[in-house]
Amino acid sequence: MENSGYTGELERFSYDDKTVKKFVLATMIWGAVAMLVGVIIALQLANWRFNLFNLPWLSFGRLRPLHTNAAIFAFAGNAIFAGVYHSSQRLLKTRIYSDFLSALHFWGWQLIIVLAALTIPLGITTGKEYAELEWPIDIMITVVWVAFAVNFFGMLFTRRERHLYVALWFYIASIVTVAVLHIVNSIAIPVGLLKSYPVYAGVQDALVQWWYGHNAVAFFLTTPFLGLMYYYLPKAVNRPVYSYRLSIIHFWALVFIYIWTGPHHLLHSAMPDWAQTVGMVFSIMLLAPSWGGMINGLLTLRGAWDRVRREPILKFLVASITFYGMATFEGPLLSIKSVNALAHFTDWIVGHVHSGVLGWNGFMIAAMLYYVVPKLWNSKLYSEKLANAHFWLGTAGIVLYMTSMWAAGVTQGLMWRAAEGSKLVYPDFVETVTRIVPLYWVRVVAGVLYLTGYLIMLFNLFKTISLGVKQPEKVYTAPRLMPFRSDKKGHRLIEGLPALMIVLTIISILIGSVIEILPTLLAHKYYVPEKITRKPYTPLELAGRDIYIREGCYTCHSQMVRSLPEDILRYGDRSEPEEFIYDHPFQWGSRRIGPDLARVGGKYPDSWHYYHMKDPRKITPNSLMPMYPELFTRKIDYGVMSKKAHVMKALGAPYSYLELRDAALNGQRQAASIAQDLKAQGAPGDLDDKEILALIAYLQSLHNKGDKS
Amino acid sequence: MKQLILAKYTLIPLNCAALILFLIIFVGAVLWVYRRSGRDYYKYMENLPLKGD
Numbered sequence: 142m143e144n145s146g147y148t149g150e151l152e153r154f155s156y157d158d159k160t161v162k163k164f165v166l167a168t169m170i171w172g173a174v175a176m177l178v179g180v181i182i183a184l185q186l187a188n189w190r191f192n193l194f195n196l197p198w199l200s201f202g203r204l205r206p207l208h209t210n211a212a213i214f215a216f217a218g219n220a221i222f223a224g225v226y227h228s229s230q231r232l233l234k235t236r237i238y239s240d241f242l243s244a245l246h247f248w249g250w251q252l253i254i255v256l257a258a259l260t261i262p263l264g265i266t267t268g269k270e271y272a273e274l275e276w277p278i279d280i281m282i283t284v285v286w287v288a289f290a291v292n293f294f295g296m297l298f299t300r301r302e303r304h305l306y307v308a309l310w311f312y313i314a315s316i317v318t319v320a321v322l323h324i325v326n327s328i329a330i331p332v333g334l335l336k337s338y339p340v341y342a343g344v345q346d347a348l349v350q351w352w353y354g355h356n357a358v359a360f361f362l363t364t365p366f367l368g369l370m371y372y373y374l375p376k377a378v379n380r381p382v383y384s385y386r387l388s389i390i391h392f393w394a395l396v397f398i399y400i401w402t403g404p405h406h407l408l409h410s411a412m413p414d415w416a417q418t419v420g421m422v423f424s425i426m427l428l429a430p431s432w433g434g435m436i437n438g439l440l441t442l443r444g445a446w447d448r449v450r451r452e453p454i455l456k457f458l459v460a461s462i463t464f465y466g467m468a469t470f471e472g473p474l475l476s477i478k479s480v481n482a483l484a485h486f487t488d489w490i491v492g493h494v495h496s497g498v499l500g501w502n503g504f505m506i507a508a509m510l511y512y513v514v515p516k517l518w519n520s521k522l523y524s525e526k527l528a529n530a531h532f533w534l535g536t537a538g539i540v541l542y543m544t545s546m547w548a549a550g551v552t553q554g555l556m557w558r559a560a561e562g563s564k565l566v567y568p569d570f571v572e573t574v575t576r577i578v579p580l581y582w583v584r585v586v587a588g589v590l591y592l593t594g595y596l597i598m599l600f601n602l603f604k605t606i607s608l609g610v611k612q613p614e615k616v617y618t619a620p621r622l623m624p625f626r627s628d629k630k631g632h633r634l635i636e637g638l639p640a641l642m643i644v645l646t647i648i649s650i651l652i653g654s655v656i657e658i659l660p661t662l663l664a665h666k667y668y669v670p671e672k673i674t675r676k677p678y679t680p681l682e683l684a685g686r687d688i689y690i691r692e693g694c695y696t697c698h699s700q701m702v703r704s705l706p707e708d709i710l711r712y713g714d715r716s717e718p719e720e721f722i723y724d725h726p727f728q729w730g731s732r733r734i735g736p737d738l739a740r741v742g743g744k745y746p747d748s749w750h751y752y753h754m755k756d757p758r759k760i761t762p763n764s765l766m767p768m769y770p771e772l773f774t775r776k777i778d779y780g781v782m783s784k785k786a787h788v789m790k791a792l793g794a795p796y797s798y799l800e801l802r803d804a805a806l807n808g809q810r811q812a813a814s815i816a817q818d819l820k821a822q823g824a825p826g827d828l829d830d831k832e833i834l835a836l837i838a839y840l841q842s843l844h845n846k847g848d849k850s
Numbered sequence: 851m852k853q854l855i856l857a858k859y860t861l862i863p864l865n866c867a868a869l870i871l872f873l874i875i876f877v878g879a880v881l882w883v884y885r886r887s888g889r890d891y892y893k894y895m896e897n898l899p900l901k902g903d
Contacts, residue, residue: 231902306898372899381896386883394876418865426872516903617902 151618152301156230157237162517163247164223168506169599171215171254176595178208180588185767186734187581189757192767198262200767202693206273207261212498213271213361215254220506221365222246222289225312227513228372229296232306234619238295242288249285253278265335268690269350269726271357272326276337279327286323290316297639301619305639307388311368313639314396314646318360321650325658326353330788332781336687338788341662343721344411347729348661352403352654359399362498366505367395367434370462373509374441377454383440387433394430396646398423401653405476408485409703410729411718416657417478423653424476431469438462453528457508460536464500468493482705483558486733488577489550492543499539499591507531507598514602518609527601531594538591545583553577558707565710570736575763677723677794678842680782680808681815685839687785688832689728692769699730700739700843713740713844723794735766742844747815748822750837772833777812779805779830811838 184191185201192200226237237243256278260266266273274282293316297305305313326349329337341349375382382388404412404420439462442449449455471493475484484490515522522528556573559566567573678686689695702712709715716739721727745753752759755773757766783804790796800807812834819834820826828834 228899232898234902302898304895304898306895308899375896375899379900381900385892385896389883390880393879415865418862422865422869615903 160243161227168219175211176592205696224369233300242292264691308368308371315365338725346727351406355403391434408481428473435466461504468497483554487550488546492546520609523604531598534594541587545580549577549580680804681811681838685835697734701729742841
């Protein structure tokens with residue numbers, strides 16, 4: 142078996158571990174940044190004063206997307222690249238395909254991260270979760286991802302090992318699917334260099350966004366890490382994976398099913414029922430392949446469990462896989478409509494996500510780093526005691542995080558739905574927030590514990606690196622591959638032909654994508670015409686909407702009255718798809734730290750919003766909302782209104798010629814009118830061109846854009 | 851009709867049919883992967899990561 146397909150002619154080659162080292166170091170550094178920002182925003186939710194100095198770029202709404210982007214794309218992303226390059230070279234017995242592409246990949250990705258770290262706090266954002274980066278950076282991501290893909294597939298086609306080990310299949314699926322997700326979700330029309338509107342609106346945008354969003358979890362935080370598990374776990378235990386056959390089932394079932402599950406983020410919303418049901422059913426089915434993978438991982442340790450007690454790497458691996466099992470049990474559970482009705486928009490989801498990212502991803506990365514750093518730098522781990530301390534601090538942090546957020550989520554969810562007859566028991570939303578603030582402090586402690594463990598790991602690894610002994614590049618030999626023999630059958634044939642493997646993987650992920658997305662993209666054509674009574678946003682409202690997006694209001698406020706009695710009782714009529722046809726992007730949100738805003742327009746006078754933005758505690762004592770002083774000093778950009786209106790017109794908003802021509806003038810008129818009203822209500826009189834007017838115009842427009850009045 | 855199907859209609863029979871179809875494919879794949887032949891091949895594959903450094 143071993144010699145089949147080889148010429149017998151030996152070739153000499155070496156591995157490019159310099160690139161791997163660079164990605165390892167980047168992982169270590171960006172991980173600390175992501176976790177530090179996480180602790181800061183946890184503090185901001187525990188006490189609003191941690192929105193330091195009321196600086197806009199340090200407010201929760203801007204730092205929260207920075208945290209998620211840093212954790213996913215900087216920390217996990219660099220770890221994936223390090224692991225993929227390190228393991229693939231060894232599994233394929235070949236060097237990374239191109240030194241130039243490796244450099245482009247590494248420096249390009251770091252540049253993207255730096256640009257993200259600059260633009261997101263500055264409020265330059267698309268307002269789409271986990272896809273906040275604006276279009277020029279999106280293009281850079283595409284270029285760098287293509288460089289990565291070519292570099293990886295180049296290795297496949299120059300390999301000296303006939304068959305592709307299961308870890309490589311997971312890498313292939315990740316690379317092709319992330320490319321598809323990123324491109325489809327990022328299609329937008331630019332208004333300028335730093336602003337664009339997505340081509341999708343409302344329900345369309347919601348489905349495409351969560352198809353992307355959930356599959357970012359699937360194909361960025363799951364499949365590459367399963368590949369890493371299938372490589373580093375056998376290496377660390379020094380025994381083969383429990384069942385290679387199970388890994389085949391695991392791979393194909395997971396890749397096929399995962400892509401369908403996005404709509405479980407939109408249950409009870411204005412999304413068509415069939416899409417919600419499909420999302421829920423596939424999410425539940427996903428339990429089977431997920432647990433197949435977890436069982437395959439844990440059983441690989443059969444006969445070696447005693448080593449888990451002694452070896453920190455195995456501790457991290459076992460805990461990581463266990464957290465994967467817990468998160469993939471909880472995910473399907475949360476996707477059941479009745480459970481989701483309680484959990485959605487609460488901290489239960491936040492706890493679920495962090496059990497995955499801190500437990501599964503964070504610990505898998507730690508295991509990988511503890512394994513590769515001594516090998517790459519030709520050293521010995523500086524301190525096993527410190528690694529053990531990292532493990533226990535990290536584990537305590539995760540457990541504390543999960544339990545506090547479960548308690549917070551269930552508490553808040555139950556308070557929202559508590560009713561006596563048709564009367565809410567807790568009609569004042571802020572009551573449901575202040576009740577869980579103590580749990581937010583517990584989360585801060587949890588975050589500090591996890592971060593402390595991580596910093597200990599950094600110290601340990603940097604000491605390990607400093608003890609390394611330089612050695613010349615190792616040279617390996619392996620026989621060259623003969624052209625592929627076509628007498629292979631079944632999966633052996635697929636694994637021998639990477640191009641076929643890639644095509645089949647693409648087909649697997651496209652089936653679910655097309656079936657879910659295509660009807661939704663067409664659905665706008667078939668809305669009930671009588672219900673489309675809403676008008677597009679006025680230029681000032683549109684400017685206000687962009688401020689709403691810039692400040693990250695969607696990170697705390699939803700705009701979706703679900704079809705649940707408690708939502709209707711609290712906020713008004715359920716949201717209908719027709720209400721969102723001019724919403725580029727949709728702003729349904731994913732968490733209610735503040736109340737839903739879908740029907741907030743007209744509920745309060747303009748002055749209420751004015752004083753609320755200036756100091757939320759003046760209006761709502763105990764509110765956690767940051768203050769927004771810059772809205773009272775920054776001027777509205779009337780000059781760009783016409784351009785924005787033209788882009789919206791191109792996207793389907795029925796503006797007339799006059800409305801397009803006079804966009805700026807109409808914006809000024811509406812702003813002057815609001816300023817006059819505010820003055821009459823006692824506000825200062827120098828507001829004519831301040832951003833607060835645009836935001837008020839937008840918020841007041843929300844109640845009847847779907848003409849529910 | 852199109853309006854109902856694409857915007858609102860709950861396609862329960864279609865969902866059930868799809869579920870049954872996927873289940874059959876899944877069971878078939880499991881039986882195929884776990885067939886007796888190919889034992890040597892699987893042995894070789896599962897040991898791949900253990901070779902080399």
